Every structure is written in structure tokens, then in C-alpha cells.
Amino acid sequence: MSAMEQALAASDAVPLSLRGPAATRVVAGYGFWLFLLSDIVIFAALFAAYAVLSGETAGGPTGAALFDKKHVLIETACLLASSVTCGFGSLAVQSADRSSTYCWMAITFILGASFLSLEVSEFSHMLAIGAGPSRSAFLSAFFTLVGTHGLHVSIGLCWLVVMLLQVATLGFQPMVSRRLFCFGLFWHALDIVWIGVFTIVYLGVH
Amino acid sequence: MGTEIEAQGKSPGANIHTHGTRLSYLIGLGYATVLTFASFWASSTDVIYPHGVPILLGVLAIAQMGVHLVFFLHISSAPDQTNNILALAFGIFVVGLIVFGSMIIMAHLNHSMMPMDRLLQIQR
Numbered sequence: 001m002s003a004m005e006q007a008l009a010a011s012d013a014v015p016l017s018l019r020g021p022a023a024t025r026v027v028a029g030y031g032f033w034l035f036l037l038s039d040i041v042i043f044a045a046l047f048a049a050y051a052v053l054s055g056e057t058a059g060g061p062t063g064a065a066l067f068d069k070k071h072v073l074i075e076t077a078c079l080l081a082s083s084v085t086c087g088f089g090s091l092a093v094q095s096a097d098r099s100s101t102y103c104w105m106a107i108t109f110i111l112g113a114s115f116l117s118l119e120v121s122e123f124s125h126m127l128a129i130g131a132g133p134s135r136s137a138f139l140s141a142f143f144t145l146v147g148t149h150g151l152h153v154s155i156g157l158c159w160l161v162v163m164l165l166q167v168a169t170l171g172f173q174p175m176v177s178r179r180l181f182c183f184g185l186f187w188h189a190l191d192i193v194w195i196g197v198f199t200i201v202y203l204g205v206h
Numbered sequence: 207m208g209t210e211i212e213a214q215g216k217s218p219g220a221n222i223h224t225h226g227t228r229l230s231y232l233i234g235l236g237y238a239t240v241l242t243f244a245s246f247w248a249s250s251t252d253v254i255y256p257h258g259v260p261i262l263l264g265v266l267a268i269a270q271m272g273v274h275l276v277f278f279l280h281i282s283s284a285p286d287q288t289n290n291i292l293a294l295a296f297g298i299f300v301v302g303l304i305v306f307g308s309m310i311i312m313a314h315l316n317h318s319m320m321p322m323d324r325l326l327q328i329q330r
Contacts, residue, residue, distance in 0.1 A: 030289060030290070030293075033290055033293060034293055037293055037294065037296070037297035038297075040297055040301060041297065041300050041301060041304065044300070044301040044304040044305050045304055045308075047305055048304050048305045048307075048308035048309065049308070051305065051308070051309050052308055052309060052312040069246060069249070069250065073242075073246055076242055077242075080235065080238055080239065080242065081235075083274070083278055084231050084232070084234070084235045084278075087227075087231040087234075087278055088228060088231060091227055091228060091231075185279065188274060188278040188279050189279070191274060191278070192271050192274050192275070195267050195270050195271055195274070196267065196271075198245070199245060199263050199264070199266070199267040203245060203246070203249040203263055204249065
């Protein structure tokens, strides 16, 4: 019996009003999904600001002069690969396999950290040549949008370290695997935001 | 436990079918890689009519977001995912409103704005 048939059978057997509250995992996952969508709305506002201001360079350097596509491609590859290793990690969490959880999540951390270091090196290069956020409206919007994404990635990395410590100390208790599950959603959502960033900012659609 | 969860719907990313999910991540990786390379290629090639490039890049980005949603976040149209899909649809609606609304309004404002040099002349 497939999962869908089971679900249909269960929903026939018990009327909706008598089913009681949903399981914590469902509630937590749904609540976190709503948080992620509201986070994406924040990014939408920053994308809108960037799209409006991207031409206002005030005589300063333009995006075409500043961005290095090869650099961005490597950043994209890091983030995409970390998304997949994070997925493998959450499969390991589902089967309560401690060593492969550590392994995949460590690879996820390394890939995320290399993405972040590439971004920091790009930012510091731009600051060094005088293209900081105070140079023009375009650069203010750029640093706000890309910096907010970078901030999310660094928060995600801190969260990942905390979760690995919780796996080490608490093991795969339901709350720990629930949190790891939410971390996976967060990490995948950041990758989706990055698709928008590299398409709109670096490849220059507006 | 399993039937209890399914009777109440499913959280996004929840995977009851544990078989072959590693494969689904790899399929997702394959699609995403192809779409990413296509975007980078399209932005730097002369083969495509230049005015069509932004539209092509937009289509590729939306396709890749779809690939991520389906293969990484495991969003599907199954009946037990109705809540997730509804929330996602509302999110997309708000995002579209913010992004395209701001762009249209600011483009119109820009268009009806007096050029800066003439504004300075009046003020003198």
C-alpha cells in the first residue's frame, strides 16, 4: 500500500474534526516553511531595491566592470554542491546513521564556508578599489542584497555547528532530528535565493 | 505513527519513501548543473539575439527554482501537501507584487520626473 493510499484510507476512517492536533514534526515543518517564505519576501524587497537602483552608478564603476563571472560560477557550484550534501546528510539523519551524518554535514559546512570566503574576498576586493556601499546607490543595493544572503549563510553555518554538537551530546532524539530537518529546509531555501542573486545581479537581468 | 502523520498532511521536505531519494538529489543536481551552465553560457554568448537573453535567463532561473523545490525541498502536488502549496502560492504572489510593483512604479516615477538639470535651472 503506497503512502498516498494509506493517507486516503486514514482520512476516510477518521473525520477531520476528530483527528486532533497534527504531529509536532508536521507543525514544526509547516511553521518553518512559513518562516522561510516570509524570509523570501524580505529578499524580494531587496531584489526590488536592486532592480530599481542597479543603473544609478553616480559615475562610479558599473556591475559589468566589477563582477567576475568565473568567480560567481565557483560560488554557485559550492552552494549547489553543499545543498546536495545537506540532502544526503538529512537522509543519514532519517536513518539515524551518526558517522555518515557527521561526514555529509562536515562536507556541507566546508562547502558553505568556502562560498562565504569567496564572497568575503570579492567584497574586500571591491572595498579596496573604492567600490564600497557608500560609492553609489547601485553599490548600496548590491551590498545590502548580497550581504544579507551572505549573512544568512553564516547564520546557517553557526546553526549547523550547533546541530552537530547536539547530535554528539543528545543523539538522534525527535527534537534534534526535527531541528536538523528545519536546517535542511533553510539551506535549500538559501540556494533558491542564490539562483535569483546570480541571475539578476551577476548575469545582469533587469 | 506513520499513518498518523499522513492523515494530518505532510511537512515540506518530509520523505516517507526513503528508497531512491539519494537518486532524486542526484537527478536534481544534474538538472540544476545543466540549467546553471546554460544561464552562464546564455549571458556571455553572441549566438542568441541580445534582446532575448534576459527572457531566456529569467526562464532558466525559474526552471532551476522549480527543480530545487521539487528535488531538494520535495514539494509536490500530492493531496497531503495542499497546505505547503497554498503557502508557497501566496509567497510567490507577494514576491511578484513587491518586485514587479516596485519596478513598474519606480519606472513611471522616473519617466514623469523633470530632468535634473532643468530642475536646477528653475531653482536658481
